[in-house]
Amino acid sequence: MPKTKTKAHSDDPELIKEWSLPVEATLGSAVRVKGILQEIRSRLAPAVRKSLDIQSGELTLVMPETSKTAFRATSSIVSESLQGIADLPIIPREIEDILGINSSERKRWLEDGRLPSAGTRTVRLQGRARRITFHVFDPRVVEDLLNRGAVDEWREEDASAKAENRRRAAYQAKLTRSLKKKQEVKEADPQAEDAAHGLRGWDEFGSEGLLR
Numbered sequence: 031m032p033k034t035k036t037k038a039h040s041d042d043p044e045l046i047k048e049w050s051l052p053v054e055a056t057l058g059s060a061v062r063v064k065g066i067l068q069e070i071r072s073r074l075a076p077a078v079r080k081s082l083d084i085q086s087g088e089l090t091l092v093m094p095e096t097s098k099t100a101f102r103a104t105s106s107i108v109s110e111s112l113q114g115i116a117d118l119p120i121i122p123r124e125i126e127d128i129l130g131i132n133s134s135e136r137k138r139w140l141e142d143g144r145l146p147s148a149g150t151r152t153v154r155l156q157g158r159a160r161r162i163t164f165h166v167f168d169p170r171v172v173e174d175l176l177n178r179g180a181v182d183e184w185r186e187e188d189a190s191a192k193a194e195n196r197r198r199a200a201y202q203a204k205l206t207r208s209l210k211k212k213q214e215v216k217e218a219d220p221q222a223e224d225a226a227h228g229l230r231g232w233d234e235f236g237s238e239g240l241l242r
Contacts, residue, residue: 051089051112063084117170
């Protein structure tokens with residue numbers, strides 16, 4: 031619930047309002063909390079954006095007592111923005127913090143379909159003309175993955191697949207060496223190659239004219 035109060039100092043009285051963020055919105059992530067702050071700040075007028083911050087885990091709006099009109103207007107925008115904030119799509123750095131994964135895992139699981147995308151988002155880098163596009167994720171899907179320990183299962187699957195790939199690579203390397211060795215023997219001594227295939231006596235067979 032939002033809380034409004036006036037903080038009095040000797041020469042700088044302030045207006046303060048606080049909003050608690052629900053767990054279903056933050057999913058226990060400090061990175062997600064910061065992302066929510068940045069999202070709501072983007073909806074405010076540039077002149078008052080820095081007046082909204084995070085203090086003790088709560089969104090806190092602090093403005094001079096002389097700015098009551100701006101304070102009320104800003105408070106209204108923040109309150110409206112928090113409606114449905116739990117459904118705000120999760121961006122890459124947030125999902126990595128929520129699930130405790132690294133960038134390579136996120137990209138790998140996104141590519142193989144285990145980590146479903148909720149679409150893409152394009153933003154312009156601050157102070158630059160360049161734009162970047164990235165995948166975003168459904169908060170409820172991420173919450174389900176977190177609750178059922180999907181990341182641990184995926185890591186076990188990846189470890190098993192990696193071990194199997196190593197075994198296949200070792201077998202292939204052994205087979206390649208064997209074929210190469212046979213080829214070298216054949217090139218060095220064709221008769222030895224025949225002998226290796228159980229064709230002993232081939233020369234005698236030919237000398238008796240049985241092939242003529």
